[in-house]
Amino acid sequence: MKHPKEEQTYVMIKPDGVKKGLIGEIIKRFEQRDLKIVALEMFQPTFDKMDNHYPKNEEWITRLGQKTMNTYEKYGFDALTDFGTTEPAKIGPSIRKWLVDYMLSAPLVKMIVQGVHAVDVVRKIAGDTMPYKAEMGTIRGDFSIDSPALANKEKRAVMNIVHCSETPEEAEHEIKHWFGSAEIYKYKRFGEED
Numbered sequence: 514m515k516h517p518k519e520e521q522t523y524v525m526i527k528p529d530g531v532k533k534g535l536i537g538e539i540i541k542r543f544e545q546r547d548l549k550i551v552a553l554e555m556f557q558p559t560f561d562k563m564d565n566h567y568p569k570n571e572e573w574i575t576r577l578g579q580k581t582m583n584t585y586e587k588y589g590f591d592a593l594t595d596f597g598t599t600e601p602a603k604i605g606p607s608i609r610k611w612l613v614d615y616m617l618s619a620p621l622v623k624m625i626v627q628g629v630h631a632v633d634v635v636r637k638i639a640g641d642t643m644p645y646k647a648e649m650g651t652i653r654g655d656f657s658i659d660s661p662a663l664a665n666k667e668k669r670a671v672m673n674i675v676h677c678s679e680t681p682e683e684a685e686h687e688i689k690h691w692f693g694s695a696e697i698y699k700y701k702r703f704g705e706e707d
Contacts, residue, residue, distance in 0.1 A: 517629050517630070518627075518628060518629055519627060520627065520628065520629065520630060520631040520632065520681065521551065521625050521626065521627045521631055521684060521685075521688060521697075522625070522626050522627075522631040522632040522635050522677065522678045522681075522684040523623070523624075523625060523626075523676075523677070523678045523683075523684050523687035523688050523691065524539075524543075524623070524624045524625075524626050524635060524639075524675060524676065524677050524678075525621050525622065525623050525624075525675065525676040525691070526539055526621060526622035526623075526624075526674070526675055527615075527616065527621065527672070527673065527674055527675060527676060528615060528616065528618045528619035528620075528621065528672075529657065529672040529673075529674055530622075530656075530674040530675055531555075531619055531620055531621065531622060532619055533656060533674075535652075535656055535674065536555075536622055538652075538656075539652055539674070539675060540553075540624075542638050542652060543626050543635065543638060546628070546634055546638060547628055547629075547702070548626050548627065548628035548631060548634065548635070549626070549627045549628055549700070549702055550624050550625070550626060550627075551625050551626070551627045551697050551698050551699070551700075552623075552624060552625040552692055552695060552696070552697045552698065553622070553623070553624045553625075554622070554623055554624075554695075555620050555621070555622050556620060556621060556622075556623060557620050557621070558616065558617060558621060560613070560617060562690075562691075563613050563616050563617055564613055565690070566616075566687070566690060566691075567609060567612060567613065571602065573605075574602065574605035574606055574609055575601045575602045575605050576601075576605070577601075577604070577605040577608040577609055578600070578601030578602055578603065578604035578605030578608065579601040579605075580608075580661065581596075581601070581604050581605075581608055581661060581665055582599065582601050582604065584660075584661040584662050584665065585662075585665070587662075588662045590662065590665070590666070592604065595665060595666070607668075608665075608670070611664075611668065611669050611670045612670040614669075614670070615669060615670035615672070616670075623691050623692070625688055625692065625697055631684075632677075632678055632679070632680060632681050632684055635677045635678075636677050636679070637651075638651060638652060639651060639652050639653060639674070639675050639677050640652055640653035640654045641653060641654075642671075642673055643660060643661065643671065643673070644657035644658055644659045644660070644671070644672075644673050644674070645658055645659065645660040652674055652675060653673050653674055653675070656674055657672060657673055657674050659671050659672045659673060
């Protein structure tokens with residue numbers, strides 16, 4: 514069992530975060546909370562690598578479609594007009610495709626962030642995945658206003674600055690997927706005891 518200070522999570526700065534010049538700001542916010550960056554790289558993902566980052570199972574894809582349907586119902590939009598269907602399982606593949614296309618549209622920055630409750634703390638710093646719902650003071654709340662209603666109307670993915678693992682298990686999987694056997698650095702931050 515790892516020490517609580519050794520919990521790791523995976524973070525990826527998305528195309529809009531890179532294009533808005535937020536790489537340093539995002540890293541700064543993690544480091545201000547005493548989290549450590551133990552691996553870091555800018556890269557251009559391949560289609561296969563990005564396609565395999567996102568689940569392909571029917572349940573996950575249907576969930577994407579259901580989220581879209583919920584948004585359409587909430588704001589009074591017509592999914593039949595935009596998608597030709599109201600079935601979440603048939604809408605989900607379009608949303609997934611837009612997501613992969615978006616993630617391939619510019620270089621990304623991948624990192625492993627380590628520290629006490631890293632998974633939960635990073636998600637708290639990032640804010641709600643829907644930028645229009647994210648609290649001010651979070652990365653998404655301060656730097657994005659996007660929403661699924663707007664994204665669906667424009668036939669694209671929601672631009673929400675960063676991806677953060679949701680669970681320790683997901684973090685472990687994503688770290689292995691994106692970093693493989695690359696070196697993860699061990700060091701003590703200034704002021705850490707031996």
